[in-house]
Amino acid sequence: MIKKIIFDLDNTLLMFDDKQIDDYKNVLKNAGFSCENDEAAKIYKAIGNYELQRIKYDKESLINFINNELGTSYPVSLIDSIIKIIGKNWTNNIAPNLIETLDYLSSKYELYVLTNWFTESQVMRLKGAKIDHYFKEIVGSDMCDIKPNPESYEYFLKDTEPSECLMIGDRPDIDLDGALKIGMNGLLYDYKLKYKDTKYDKFNDWKQIKDIL
Secondary structure (H helix, E strand, C coil): CCCEEEECCECCCECCCHHHHHHHHHHHHHCCCCCCCCHHHHHHHHHHHHHCCCCCCCHHHHHHHHHHHHCCCCCCHHHHHHHHHHHHHCCCCECCCHHHHHHHHHCCCEEEEEECCCHHHHHHHHHHCCCHHHCCEEEECCCCCCCCCHHHHHCCCCCCCHHHEEEEECCHHHHHHHHHHCCCEEEEECCCCCCCCCCCEEECCHHHHHHHC
16 A cells, blocks of 8 residues: 655646746856856756766766866856755746645645755755645755765655655656666556557556546
8 A cells, every 4th residue: 555655846747838947047147157158058957967977966076077078167066056946946847736635635645855966955845836845855966876876765764665756857767767666567658659669557647646546
């Protein structure tokens, strides 16, 4: 029997908009750095490459990684600024039909968020979207290992068996495979209908959840 449902955040709860990367340009401008030569996009890409190392997010190690990759000398305060602007601005696009579904699920299960970014920023985003109150805990990858490391999912097993947990996300490789390895259940949010061959049960509209759970 499922007791806990653990959600990915980006493109699961809140939908990502490529235009949001422009906020990186504002961070650079406000800190007095150049925005030429697509510097903001390079920083965004470097952060993505950092995540591929599959370690915890740490401000010092992240800025060192960015500087090594780009040949720059940005201070760690740049990461603080990125965390704050993402937390403030990346809140607008709630997944369609999500609120009604969270009302339904929160009456039956304990709900959590597991996300590959700094907890502070993600809490701010969910508060800005006015859905933070649905979740018992919001866990970023500065608190545990980055998905899909199995250790990241083990964070939720203090008082629960793996088989009593369900992970919901939009990426089989990032969100679900690691959960499956430790015995959790997985449910794929395939909102773009791009996963035709998958071992996971899937849905493309949050309205369908009542027929699944």
